[in-house]
Amino acid sequence: MIRHIVLFTWADDATDEQKATVAAELGKLPGVIPELRAYTVGPDAGINEGNHEFAVVADFDSVDDYLVYRDHPRHQAVIAEHIKPIVAARAAVQLSL
Amino acid sequence: MIRHIVLFTWADDATDEQKATVAAELGKLPGVIPELRAYTVGPDAGINEGNHEFAVVADFDSVDDYLVYRDHPRHQAVIAEHIKPIVAARAAVQLSL
Numbered sequence: 001m002i003r004h005i006v007l008f009t010w011a012d013d014a015t016d017e018q019k020a021t022v023a024a025e026l027g028k029l030p031g032v033i034p035e036l037r038a039y040t041v042g043p044d045a046g047i048n049e050g051n052h053e054f055a056v057v058a059d060f061d062s063v064d065d066y067l068v069y070r071d072h073p074r075h076q077a078v079i080a081e082h083i084k085p086i087v088a089a090r091a092a093v094q095l096s097l
Numbered sequence: 098m099i100r101h102i103v104l105f106t107w108a109d110d111a112t113d114e115q116k117a118t119v120a121a122e123l124g125k126l127p128g129v130i131p132e133l134r135a136y137t138v139g140p141d142a143g144i145n146e147g148n149h150e151f152a153v154v155a156d157f158d159s160v161d162d163y164l165v166y167r168d169h170p171r172h173q174a175v176i177a178e179h180i181k182p183i184v185a186a187r188a189a190v191q192l193s194l
Contacts, residue, residue: 002144003137005102005152007188040100045193047099047160048167055102055190057154063144070145091104091188093152096142 001037002066003059006092007052014086019043019054022086025078026056032074035065052091066094098134099163100156100192104149111183116140116151119183122175123153129171132162149188163191 010019023041030036038059044051060066069075107116120138127133135156141148157163166172 002142003152003154005104005154007102007104007190040192040194042192042194045099045160045191047163047191048189051189051191053190055100055192057100057102057192063142066144089188091186092145092148093104093150094142094144094148095137095139095152095154097137097139 001059001061001097002063003057003095003097004066004069004092005095006056006090008054008083008087009052009089010054010086011088018082018086022054022078022082025082029069029072029075029078033069033072035060035068037061037065052089063096098156098158098194099160100154100194101163101166101189102155102192103153103187103189105151105180105184106149106186107151107183108185115179115183119151119175119179122179126166126169126172126175130166130169132157132165134158134162149186160193 026041030039036058040057044053123138127136137154141150
């Protein structure tokens with residue numbers, strides 16, 4: 001299994017509507033990318049100080065399936081239209097499990 | 098469910114043995130902290146450039162269970178003795194699912 005993890009911090013001038021749109025648009029991807037085996041997406045819960053603001057954890061059966069997701073036009077459109085305009089910091093890891 | 102996610106980048110002078118010890122010591126925690134429902138720990142798979150080097154994803158039934166893990170002496174000992182000496186960057190989110 002491949003577990004893809006990415007954390008974002010948003011720009012100071014990002015609006016609540018822009019942040020909510022990222023979650024909503026990513027949430028549509030399991031319906032169009034069947035390679036996604038599990039997908040958890042959402043804002044930080046506010047328990048600790050100093051965290052990033054938003055997380056994506058996506059599970060796949062294989063590296064090839066992860067690459068389908070990574071390079072999928074619908075996913076790339078969400079990145080270009082909704083994430084890149086408001087991202088201030090990004091941290092990612094892919095775990096091989 | 099609470100999903101705790103943390104990504105690390107290690108210091109340039111961190112040794113392979115030090116990095117492996119972090120994984121090994123964290124891997125012992127499910128045996129001593131029964132609140133851990135699922136625990137995936139390991140190095141980045143090397144698929145993409147620019148990633149952090151190591152990830153922890155820990156699932157709990159509740160915020161209280163996560164706090165038991167966060168503040169557990171055995172976990173704090175791994176942080177103090179094995180992670181802090183070699184960490185260069187850390188990124189974290191807790192997702193409420």
